[in-house]
Amino acid sequence: RQQNIQRFYLGHDDDILCLAIHPLKDYVATGQVGRDSSIHIWDTETIKPLSVLKGYHQYGVCAVDFSADGKRLASVGIDDNHTIVLWDWKKGEKLSAVRGSKDKIFVVKINPYMPDKLITVGIKHMKFWRRAGGGLIGRKGCIGALGRTDTMMCAVYGWTEEMAFSGTSTGDVCIWRDVFLIKTVKAHDGPVFSMHALEKGFVTGGKDGVVALWDDTFERCLKTYAIKRAALAPGSKGLLLEDNPSIRAISLGHGHILVGTKNGEILEVDKSGPITLLVQGHMEGEVWGLATHPHLPICATVSDDKTLRIWDLSPSHCMLAVRKLKKGGRCCCFSPDGKALAVGLNDGSFLIVNADTLEDLVSFQHRKDVISEIRFSPGAGKYLAVASCDNFVDIYNVMSSKRVGICKGASSYITHMDWDVRGKLLQVNTGAKEQLFFEAPRGKKQTIPSLEVEKIGWASWTSVLGSCCEGIWPIIGEVTDVTASCLTSDSKVLATGDDFGFVKLFRYPAKGKFGKFKRYVAHSTHVTNVRWTYDDSLLVTVGGADTSLMLWTYEMEGHRDSRQCDSEESDLDSEEDGGYDSDVTRENEINYTIKALSTNIRPMFGIKPHLQQKEPTLDER
Secondary structure, three states: OOOOOOOOOOOOOOOEEEEEEOOOOOEEEEEEEEEEOOEEEEEOOOOOEEEEEOOOOEEEEEEEEEOOOOOEEEEEEOOOOOOEEEEEOOOOEEEEEEOOOOOOEEEEEEOOOOOOEEEEEEOOEEEEEEEEOOEEEEEEOEOHHHOOOOOEEEEEEOOOOOEEEEEEOOOEEEEEEOOEEEEEEEOOOOOEEEEEEOOOOEEEEEOOOEEEEEOOOOOOEEEEEEOOHHHEOOOOOOOOOOOOOOEEEEEEEOOEEEEEEOOOEEEEEOOOOOEEEEEEOOOOOOEEEEEEOOOOOEEEEEEOOOEEEEEEOOOOOOEEEEEEOOOOEEEEEEOOOOOEEEEEEOOOEEEEEEOOOOOEEEEEEOOOOOEEEEEEOOOOOOEEEEEEOOOOEEEEEOOOOEEEEEEOOOOOOEEEEEEEOOOOEEEEEEOOOOEEEEEOOOOOEEOOOHHHHHHOOEOOOOOOOOHHHHHHOOOOOOOOOEEEEEEOOOOOEEEEEEOOOEEEEEEOOOOOOOOOOEEEEOOOOOEEEEEEOOOOOEEEEEEOOOOOEEEEEOOOOOOOOOOOOOEEEOOOOOOOOOOOOHHHHHHHHOOHHHHHHOOOOOOOOOOOHHHOOOOOOOOOO
């Protein structure tokens, strides 16, 4: 943290759904999606796997927990029966297994005093389990006259072996002795999403954006911390998207409370009150819109989450500005002088904002479908080309704020678009694998031979089609497989992102089929966009469903070190937020089974990501 460096465990090959930390804080267990889904236990120092548990969970693992002595691990699958398994993780052996529930289970917790006992909570589910041979015997929580079984979102054990506590979707904390509900306490205004046991007492977090400290019996609330902009510590980097964000996770670290929010933020709450923003990112939906500044180490992203964000790409890596939008967006672009930022939205409208303040300068709507790409003309940025999924490109005069041309003739939605250096020609890619050309600003269609295309000076190159890009396509490929490309300013290296989560580097031009490449793994799903920074020192990539913004350093040949852990050289020659339970409903309805049954996201050549061995650098050791 002091060095502002992140390290990554690269053993998984699909989405990670859950995480648990060993009592000694040196090991981590993570569970993933997959037909034969796996749990990886890995060392936080070496970032190497210690054990991989497989064979008993179908489709995915949604919850894991270590025992207090660290020897056992409990896990819950996302199969129809939400199978519960108790493991001796060091031996890689299953100790016990049982069908958990037809409805979703959110959390499993092992009794810290009796490792043969555990609890699970979920949709109208609170169950107490005891190991019996190769199975587990379960008893439902007895609520008696205190009410009905509510949906439980979180749970912890207390400070005696028979005491347990669970947080409900209606804001209560349920207090259990053995299997009996003895009391409920109103804790939050809305669902209690997370709770954690302290040395003396407990801490809870809810949808109301409040962190609450409790005594060891939940008799008294000792202190509350509202997550607000005004509470941010003076030295905190970044910006809170809003006050009182829904709190989804709570943990402890170095005497502080660590908080994860629905808005993609990780915060550190000091018990005296100040809040430090550690990490933040996009949240719901997918991230497609990405633009790098023409002169500065910053970039902009826009997402389905209805936010536009500006990021600092220098070592601080913090968010510099954010604003909410009326709709989600899928594309953005800086003006050539970097003073304006154009943003295309999912309702067919677009706006131009001040790049510093993100305040509106002008907005238009001539289309009804998603704006898929947006580009200022080079030089003075006189024109703005706006492409849509209606199969049109509209050209606007920025100074007069008028539409001056329409590019017609595409038979499918527009995927990529580039201006030539004179600002008089547009190159367009479509979902029908068409490479089209239009005169600007009127939009008259042009026919240009492929040899002539290579001779034209392009202000940018993000096209994935044409003879110069033939080599970037995989052996078996759909038109959507290569989602993005970007060429360095010296026109020597073409970076691509694809539907399999890979970032690749090709020499440009990539003529002929199946060109050689270097391949890098990081995103868990499709890479939606790639862009070089103004000086080509960094490559910026965004992932779709993983909502991640990733930075890659570009090292010129001859200056690279020996780290090849995360790269492979090719061997081919070739909802409106309604009511308090809306988040609970969303959580209940997420279906990972469909994803797990879909085809493998990694193509079947090269070294599979989970077989890669990462050799830690000296710094990492």
